[in-house]
Amino acid sequence: MGEVLAELRRLAVLAVPLALTQLGNMMLGIVDMLMLGRVGREALDAAALGNLWGYAVLTIGMGMVLGCDPFIAQAHGAGDGRTLGLTLQRGVVLAVIASVPVMLLWLLAGPGLQLLGQAPHLAVQAHEYLLAQLPGAPAVLLYVAMRSYLQGRGITGPALVVMLAANIVNVGLNYWLIFGGLGVPALGAVGAGIATGVVRVLMAAALAWLIVRRGMHHGAWVPWSRAALDRTALLAIAGVGVGIGLQLGLEIWAFQAAMLFAGWLGDAPLAAYTIVLNLASVSFMIPVGIAMAAVTRVGNLLGSDRLREAERAAWVALGLGAAVMCASAVLMYGLRSELPALFKADAEVYALAAASLPIAAAFQLFDGVQVVGFGVLRAMGRTRYAAVINFFGYYAVALPLAWWLAFERGHGIAGLWWGLTVGLALVAVALLAWIAARGPATARKIALEQR
Structure with missing residues (x-):
C-alpha cells in the first residue's frame, strides 16, 4: 500500500500542472465560445464548425509530433541525453513537415463543410474564422514538440506559465477584435480567429525562449546536424x-461527426451540443493531465528497465483517472x-443543453479510464492497437447508435449523447482488458537510429 501511495504522489506532482496546462489550452476555446455567444447564435455556430474542421485536420499533425513521447520519456529514464536532444530536433522537423498539409486542408474548410451538409452561410463564416488562424498552425505543432520534450523530462512548469499568460492575452485580444475598439471594427468570429492565431504564435515563441533562457536543454541536447533529418529515425x-494521430483523430472525429448530426437537427x-461538449471537455482535461503524467512516468520507468514499477504506475494512473471523473460526473x-x-x-439552446448534461455526466467515468489507458499505451509505443479500439468503439457502435437514437427514434441531441456514452464504455473496457493482458510488465524499450 505504501508503494501505491508513493506512486500516487509522484503521478499527482506531474499530473496537476499538466492538467492545468491542458485546462488552460481548453479555456482558449471556451473564451471564444463565451464571447461569441454574446454576439449571437450564428457567430457561435460558425466558430464551432470552424473548430470542427480545424481540429479534425490538426489532430493528425499533432499525433505525428506526439510520436516523440515514448522515445523522449524512455530516453530520459535511461539517462540518454543525446537521444533526448535529437528526438526534440526530429519533433521540430516533423512539426514543420506536418504543418504544410494542415494549412492546405484548412484552405478547403468552407467547401468541405458544405459537402458535409452544413448551411452555406455558416460554412463561409467558419472558413473565414479558420483562415484567420492560419499562421498558428505550424506554431501549435512546434509548441507541442517542445512541450513533449519538457514533459518527458518531468519539467512541467514552463508550459503552464506560458499557457496562463496566453489566456490573459487571449481574453484581451478576443474582447478587442470580436467587439471592436481603438479604431478596429467589430470582427465577430473572424476576430476570435485572429486572436487564436496570434496567441498560438506567441506561445511557441515564449516556450522556446524559456527553454533557452533557463538552460532547460542542458544535458539533453546536441548541436543541429544531419542526424535530425535521419530518415529511419x-x-x-x-x-x-x-497510431497516436489516428487514435486521437478517430475519437475527436466521432464527437465532431455527432456535431454534424446536431447541425442537421438545426x-x-x-449550439446546445457545442455548449455541452465544451463543458464536458473542460472536465476531460483533468484525466488528460493524468494520462500525460502516465506517459512520462511509465515511459521513464520502462527506459530504466523497471517493468514491475511501470506496471504499478499504469494501474495507479488508471484508478486516479476513474476517481476524478466520478467526482466530475457528480458535479456536472x-x-x-x-x-x-x-x-x-437563448432559452431554446439553454433548455436543450441543460437536458443533455446529465447524459454527458454519465460517460465521465468511461472517458477518464479510456484517456489514461491510451496514455499507458503511448508510453509503451504501442499506439496502433489504440487506433483499432477507437475505430470499432466509435464507428461500429457509437455513431450508428447515436444516429438511430437521434433521427430514427426522435431523441434529438440526447440520442447523440447516449450513443457516444455507449461507445466510450466499450472503448474503456477494451483498453482495461488489453493492459491487463499486455501491459507495461511485458514491454520492451524502444530505440531510435542514432547517427
Missing part, C-alpha cells in the same frame, strides 16, 4: 505518431441547470 517516430441543437449533474447559463444562450 523520422519514420520510427512517425510510425508511432500515426441551429439550436448545434448537480450543476446541470447553472453551467449552460454561463454561455448566455
